[in-house]
Amino acid sequence: MHVRVYSSIDEIEPRAWDEILGRDATICSHAYLKAVEGSAINDCLFRYPVVYDDAGRVLAHTCMFSISMDMALFAQGAVRALVGAVRRVFPRFLTLRMLECGTPVALGRQITLRDDADAEQVLAQLVAAAETIAEAAGLNYLLFRDYRNEERGRFDALTAHGYSVLPNLPDAVLEVRWRSFDTYLADMRSSYRRKVRLNLSRIADRGIRSELLTDFRHLADVFAAQWRYIYDHASEYKREILTPAFYRNINTHLPGSRVLVFYQQDRLIGHCLLLVEDDVLRWMYVGKDGEEAEDVYPFMLYEIVRHAIEAGLRWVKLGITTYVAKTDLGAEMVPLYMYMKHRTRLFPKLSPWLFRRMTPLPPQFAKSVFRRETGRLPTAVSP
Structure with a gap:
């Protein structure tokens, strides 16, 4: 098993990339990533790690991109006011450049795994690729997103590589x-x-x-x-x-x-x-x-x-x-989760804590909208 990192989705043959896609996987498809890459979104720089087995079959792939991120994006109340006051003196306070696994214009898990792939071994390859990409770009913050509760059994393996689990804003x-x-x-x-x-x-x-x-x-x-x-x-x-x-x-x-x-x-x-x-x-x-x-x-x-x-x-x-x-x-x-890591020794625990403080989650409660209720939303919203 080995990983190869491509600098453009055009370097990869579409059929080989799409072969392992499941249903409802538009945001992971070759066509979608080609559309996004060619759209000059913000200051994004894209990379595409692909994991192969020894026979050359594609076992997994993902999109990673670097982007400037406002850590106070969802801050509210006194925290928001405090950040605003500091930014009058230091305009880029809490604005960080990070490497994300996903796309800048879609919500949902971006990693695609072949059904018979060993998830832990594949994730180890993708983590190594992320570290190499981040080091080359001088980035310390790494983020894998977005995962539902039922997917965490596979992706919690990221915690063994120093990643902390964080709640993201839920999907409606x-x-x-x-x-x-x-x-x-x-x-x-x-x-x-x-x-x-x-x-x-x-x-x-x-x-x-x-x-x-x-x-x-x-x-x-x-x-x-x-x-x-x-x-x-x-x-x-x-x-x-x-x-x-x-x-x-x-x-x-x-x-x-x-x-x-x-x-x-x-x-x-x-x-x-x-x-x-x-x-x-x-x-x-x-x-x-x-x-x-x-x-x-x-x-x-x-x-x-x-x-x-x-x-x-x-x-x-x-x-x-x-x-x-x-x-x-x-x-x-529907709750969503992310995995965050800071590459230095000083901030691995501080960064997730800071993100939690800056991103208050909305209250989640069930509304009785319909006369004929069918129970809670199934976990299999889509694979």
């Missing part, structure tokens, strides 16, 4: 079990259904409508500008900055890409970037055109659910943040 996931949007609403308890209908009535009064696009490359510049408006006004999350090339590349390389666009009369006021694979709809990004589109967000969520139902999909992955709105739709919060 809705299980689709309705034949139409009307039956979805009818299944809601009256208080939640009343809120949806009130919002839909307001949207109708303003003449706002949605349209689903499968070819949207011609709107890439508009979408990037709308995303930038979200970025500039965000209070919960600000990291990656999308480019027009990102939207063009996603549409060019991924046949499952979709965009829900929102119009007020003839003016395009917002969009939602979606990926569809197998029976899963993944909401990637949202963009808006100024303050007039601020209260369209609930309608965007409704239309995402409507599209998933009409497409016969089973799962909607709604991502992190804005949990109140997403759980009001019936989504459940």
Whole structure:
């Protein structure tokens, strides 16, 4: 067994890379990584470790990238105020450059393992590759993300290499079990259904409508500008900055890409970037055109659910943040975990502690949204 690190996804034959992919693995696919690599996201530098067996078969692969990370990204209250005060004197206080195993524009586990691969041996190879990449780039922080509870049995082997387990922000996931949007609403308890209908009535009064696009490359510049408006006004999350090339590349390389666009009369006021694979709809990004589109967000969520139902999909992955709105739709919060390490002797324990302090988790509780409850979300949301 040995590992080889490639500096571009184009150095790897797509069929060899995709051969070991499972279902719902778009963010691990050759096409997706090619789209992201060519999009000039932030200051990212990508590397692709591939583990081979002695016969030359691919046993595992992943994407690793370096990025500048704000450790106070999710800080709140007094901590946020304190960081802000220090940054008036030291602008880059708690802004660190780190090596992550994943992609800068997707939530979910990035490591792909062949079914018959020895996970511990493979992870040892990937850890060694990460250390080599980090050392060459002068990076001390290393991060493997994002793993669900049921995956930790395999990936807790990272702790033997000095990594600490950290909770990440949870993913909001809705299980689709309705034949139409009307039956979805009818299944809601009256208080939640009343809120949806009130919002839909307001949207109708303003003449706002949605349209689903499968070819949207011609709107890439508009979408990037709308995303930038979200970025500039965000209070919960600000990291990656999308480019027009990102939207063009996603549409060019991924046949499952979709965009829900929102119009007020003839003016395009917002969009939602979606990926569809197998029976899963993944909401990637949202963009808006100024303050007039601020209260369209609930309608965007409704239309995402409507599209998933009409497409016969089973799962909607709604991502992190804005949990109140997403759980009001019936989504459940699925815990995610990361593995972090600092390469120096001084900070191995301090860094995870600092990250926990700077990243308060939202309260997780079950809402009784539907009259016909089916129990907690299954662990097998998707492999």
